[in-house]
């Protein structure tokens with residue numbers, strides 16, 4: 001017990017020191033205009049600048065590999081315009097109740113044996129509710145942490161107490177994407193507000209869990225919105241430890257089904273700009289990688305991407321096969337990063353010793369409820 005307390009204090013101290021270094025070294029006051037200027041820099045110059053920042057802050061030959069696991073699929077009450085898991089749209093997604101701890105453990109072992117250092121568990125929930133399902137998720141966190149893998153969760157909005165309980169179970173990272181700029185957010189989602197995202201990130205920041213937050217490009221946004229999202233991420237103090245950059249995968253039945261896919265050049269520019277604006281962050285190539293050639297991905301790694309999702313599925317959208325990724329790593333001379341390379345492994349406190357008990361909170365997350373035309377159309381089409 002004493003050893004656990006000493007390790008916990010040590011981990012927290014280490015985390016506070018890292019935060020202090022971040023705050024003194026990292027720029028948080030980027031403007032949209034400045035970010036757009038970076039994005040529009042002639043490509044060769046942009047790549048050179050991004051690669052330089054990358055080398056100053058990271059080992060350019062190491063890439064962190066995560067496996068994304070959908071522990072509860074579909075039936076989500078939210079109306080995110082890009083998401084096939086929203087119950088109100090008619091898509092081919094097969095819904096699943098929450099997986100068991102044993103199923104998750106088996107998948108985590110598989111992920112570990114194929115080179116992943118992190119398991120990210122996603123549940124299609126609006127927000128976390130205290131109760132048996134959340135208790136099961138906490139047990140999944142303990143189980144994976146004991147496999148010496150980093151554990152990340154993406155479960156929707158969470159309160160401070162829920163974040164503390166996840167931290168105590170041994171959670172390494174919590175994912176909550178900003179998705180896009182605050183201005184464009186209202187054109188994508190009507191069931192919650194941008195501020196709810198920031199509040200959840202703030203709740204995670206009150207613990208020693210790291211923050212993973214990024215967004216999606218190709219949702220009909222302007223360059224100004226891409227810049228706006230990066231300004232918002234950069235202004236967080238500390239900035240997120242990891243930032244996924246997704247390219248929209250248009251799925252039939254969703255409001256964005258007919259959107260054009262983004263080009264590799266947009267992806268490369270977005271990755272390079274993110275690397276320059278968020279120098280210490282792990283920049284993760286996420287959805288949309290199946291449409292990228294090896295050459296395209298290599299350019300993204302050169303521009304500062306240093307994390308990928310492995311496995312043939314990204315929640316519900318396709319992703320390159322893990323063997324193909326390992327062949328690409330070999331070809332490019334990249335190595336998968338070891339777990340806990342950036343921050344020490346958290347301790348898992350067993351449920352019976354938990355300091356943070358369930359509080360049965362009923363937080364008032366917002367529900368703006370404004371009409372988004374394309375979301376309404378997709379909903380009406382689904383009813384038909």
Ligand code: SF4
Pocket residue numbers: 076077078079080083084085086123124125126156
């Ligand atoms: S993105 Fe998440 S919150 Fe939004 S509809 Fe999909 S599962 Fe629900």
